Amino acid sequence: MKGFILMFLVIGHLYEPFGMTHSMKYFYTASSEVPNFPEFVIVGMVDDVQMVHYDSDSQKVVPKQDWMKQTDTQYWERQTATALGSQQTFKADVDILKQRFNQSGGVHILQYMYGCTWDDETGQTGGFRQLGYDGEDFLVYDMKTFTWIAPKQQAMITQLNWNHDQSGLAFRQNYVTQTCIDWLKKYLDYGKSTLMRTVPPSVSLLQKTPSSPVTCHATGFYPSGVMVVWQKDGQDHHEDVENGQILPNDDGTFQKSAHLTVTPEEWKNNKYQCVVQVTGIKEDFIKVLTESEIQTSWGKTNRDDPAPNIVLIIGVVVALLLVIVAVVGVVIWKKKSKKGFVPASTSDTSENSGKDAQKI
Known part of the structure; x- marks a missing residue:
């Protein structure tokens, strides 16, 4: 477990803002046989500030910042429904991967990270998405071709399936280049008194x-x-x-x-x-x-x-x-079991709704 916790601590700043670049990141973790740790966790962050949290114990998406409470009740209901669907798919994916890697019991971790960046001075945007299994790269999203790359042989089946899904590829490209940016700007506006402030050291x-x-x-x-x-x-x-x-x-x-x-x-x-x-x-x-x-x-x-x-x-x-926060909320950096993204105009995390989920 120490390995993937440290991985998050490092990766957490791969996209940290410097200049005037803002970021939105989501971290998903599905785990198997990890003592005293939820089987599934979602953490959402804006500019490295945690804004939402979900885990399979509470089965509820909750705000972590006061400014996120501006959203209506329906927003949290939709987010929770989406998270519940993702939880089931990710749990099934862990079982699939254990079979592919010829594993039986023991501790196993499926991690997924995705998000985007936006420079409020130049307007330049960027995106990222990556999955990992047991602390090693499983699938990497190529932002130049908007397709998946498989670093491991066990991931090639998933790579072929996902790269042949043209509607899924189109949705993921639109999410990372447009939808994610729109929601990032919206959240920045919600939390501007906090997120847009500057405090000297x-x-x-x-x-x-x-x-x-x-x-x-x-x-x-x-x-x-x-x-x-x-x-x-x-x-x-x-x-x-x-x-x-x-x-x-x-x-x-x-x-x-x-x-x-x-x-x-x-x-x-x-x-x-x-x-x-x-x-x-x-x-x-x-x-x-x-x-x-x-x-x-x-x-x-x-x-x-x-x-x-x-x-x-x-x-x-x-x-x-x-x-502790990383364990409780973000030991997640490489995970993505289900599909890529299910379009839903009312939710920025809808890319992972159960409605159109793809299995690994």
Whole structure:
């Protein structure tokens, strides 16, 4: 299970907004014999903010943001009906794949990710769709030809069937190039007070011991598009730099760290600085590496200030929470069992309604 959780954490930012690019993503997961985990989960996200959730235990699609409550009752009823149909198809697909891979019992995961991106400055759009089984690519959607590619022999039957379904191909192309974009814009309008805001980061330089790496920690920023770069004498410096993942805070903002391994002699004889750039904010946020700027628990600077330790503890807790969220809602990155998409003008997730589902 650890493998596909980490996969989501990485993939979650393959399409993260940078510049003024917005994204909508849906993650589906069907599982077999995973203890204390629903057999089927759907998570929908806009700009990396979870907006809807469904699982086979509750059997109900629910909003995860207040701004999603603007939608009417019929919307949630349709979404739930669609999710219930998908749940049955995905469950059957897991059984089909176990047969294809000559598997019997044990833990197995079928994952599916699809969505789109839109740049509100240039108007450029993009799309993506991918399935995976047990942590490996199963089918990949080619955005140039709008057809499926099978990385594995066991997927070739599905590839041939789906690529010969002309109505299905046409629908998937229309969804990823138009319908998905329209719904993304609609959701952005619903949540514009939250999703379209910009919040500057708080930047700190942290160090545990004199021999530890110096951490440039940016937190509290929004949106999630960020660059945290160490510079030496005015030039970007990548040697001995380890970049951390972008992680969410409980208030909807984000945090990211970059760790620089450097000796005190080196940074005292050269100008090292951390530069943070956040999407939508023209100003750069800079911290010059000096003794007075380093927050630590071992030196004179902030000796009695527990804030740095608290920041690090919060970072660890948030990272753990992200993993929990990934398990509970998005261990899903490669899955797509049923068909591709069932057209329904009233729902952005209708591509997976049971009405026109294709079996793997």
